[in-house]
Amino acid sequence: MRTRRSWWRASVVVMLTAAVGLPAAAATAKPAAERLGPVVRDGVTQPVFGYADAIRERVFVTSDVDTDGDGARDVVAMDIIRPKASDEGLRVPVVMDASPYYSTVCRGNESECKEDVDGDGLNDKWPLFYDNYFVPRGYAVVLLDMIGTNHSTGCPVTGGYADNISAPTAIDWLNGRRPGRNAAGEPIVATWHNGRTGMIGKSYDGTLANAAAATGVEGLTTIVPISAISSWYDYSRSNGLVTRANNYSGSLANTVTNPDRRAYCAPVRTQLGVDGDDVTGDYNDFWAERDYVPHADRVRASVFVVHGINDNNVRPDHFSKWWDALAENDVPRKLWLTGTGHVDPFDFRRGEWVDTLHRWFDYWLHGIQNGIMKEPRVDVERAPDVWETHRDWPIPGARPTQVFLRPGAEGEAGGLSVRPNAGKASRTFQDTPTMSQTNAIRHPSDPAANTENRLVFLSQPLKAPLHISGTPVVRIKASVNGEDTSFAGLLVDYGTRPRFSTAGDGIATLTEEDCWGEAATWGGHAEDACYRQTRKTIATDAQELVTKGILDGLNLDSLRVSTPLVPGQKNAVDVPLLPEDYVFEAGHQIGVVLLGSYSGYSSRAKQNRAEITVHFDSSRIELPVVGGRTAAVRAGL
Secondary structure (H helix, E strand, C coil): CCCCCCCCCCCHHHHHHHHHCCCHHHHHCCCHHHHCCCCEECCEECCCCCCCCCEEEEEEEECCCCCCCCCCCCEEEEEEEECHHHHCCCCEEEEEEEECCCCCCCECCCCECCECCCCCCCCCECCCCHHHHHHHHCCEEEEEECCCCCCCCCCCCCCCHHHHHHHHHHHHHHCCCCCEECCCCCEECCCCEEEEEEEEEECHHHHHHHHHHHHCCCCEEEEEEECCCCEHHHHHEECCEECCCCCHHHHHHHHHCCHHHCCCCHHHHHHHHHHHCCCCCCCCHHHHCCECHHHHHHCCCEEEEEEECCCCCCCCHHHHHHHHHHHHCCCCEEEEEECCCCCCHHHCCHHHHHHHHHHHHHHHHCCCCCCHHHCCCEEEEEECCEEEEECCCCCCCEEEEEEEEECCCCCECEEEECCCCCCCCEEEEECCCCCCHHHHHCCCCCCCECECCEEEEECCCCCCCEEEEECCEEEEEEEECCCCCEEEEEEEEECCCCEECCHHHHEEEEEEEEECCCCEEECCEEECCEEEEEEECEECCCEEEEEEEEEEHHHCCCCCCCCCCCCCCCEEEEEECCCEEEEECCCCEEEEEEECCCCCCCCCCCCCCCEEEEEEEEEEEEEEEECHHHHHHHHCC
């Protein structure tokens, strides 16, 4: 672990002479500007450029959109910090964190905001460690205000076109394709830029990185999306159902807008609610504009994805759909999959994260051959702070394996088997919108009992561990006594063991700090790059919800068109669950729970209380089992 300290700074000339192996006379014969460049040791750039004397700027670039309809194109604002040597001939790449949050929610585990403390028009408070760590290593760091937020003009459109081009507008300026100016209106040109930009950020920030990459903007070399959205439909919907509040797009836009502009931007937020169509929950052109997955073929940047498999904010289907699309288009990529929730890797694996990110940026932005692309592509956190590596994800050898749902006696749990069912048995349960997720997997009277509002299927205690990696799908035949309902499936692990806790997304913040970069004081504010440490929180429950999924019965055939069910007609219902990478231990039981609407998933559950009948001639769950059917049989299914 690195502790609070001051980074050393050495003579650039002497170190570069040693680094490139030139005789001292040859090195000193050149003008200083031509000698400048990153110093590399052990495959990584060294902190030789300092931080306290770094150049700070605020630049404004005019975009091509007018979100507030005032007749003027919106302006993108960005705060830049770069080594002093970049004014003396050093060409540096950019690490950019584009965000809507710098003046409202703010960034990081300690909610740091940008702030000009002394009012001179230059940023004094720099959230996160990127500036402190990377500027001394020969990088510029750009903190960009998304259109409609902080110092940028216009109004936020929550994943729409104006969001998506905020960063590309700045990248165009960095690469000389668009003019920029300072606060006085004077032209500013990024003569110091080496042409390569990397974007990074968590949640909305990482979403802006995904969106920028999906535009194919030239000069965006790599992105590092952390807990990021790849489709805003999937963020506020789930297969036809509204899973967040009505007009959540407008609500989020209100949150990120500066308070003094919220009334001004209210008409834009109202229109977001109209266009989003909360009435049906269907996918439409509004959501297509906010869906980046279909545009993975435009991505020119490499992608380092980080996501929590237990993230209930930006659910893990965001990383899996994006990852699969990137793979289909041969995009260079890397993945960290943590067992925590909506958490930055700086707070769940700090030392390894800083080292890995450093080498990733050095490779893609400075062109340093440090071998990072020859290492295993995927890191998976198997248990709290227990990591393993794999060459890809889903883990090679995972194959769709049909595990059939076997009906139990009336009121008793059914079973699970790789052998198909014989006969035409059926069971009926009630769609109960008030059913809680907790009661669905741990009923107060008997967790193994069927009730009027759920069906349960349990394996025998497993004879061997069973590993799933990928996206399970519940495939049932079902009929309904009405025209509308929801279909939900839960995959549960019954058996006690240490587990990732859902409290605090799986981490607790401590009082101790450690530091990750150089310090400085601007405007009376000390930038010390020191952050509170964290630890994993662990639960030992007797059961765990492994993954879940839900589907609107009106959208069995299409997410774009709602079609009423035909009462009594048998339907093929395929409910994709959220992706998982999970090992059921020997001695545990696998549980599958079937529900209708329930309060643990949808914010606006169906209220019709339909009766759902499941027919068992081919009803099953398709599990992505590592080792396929052979491994399932070995485990006792």
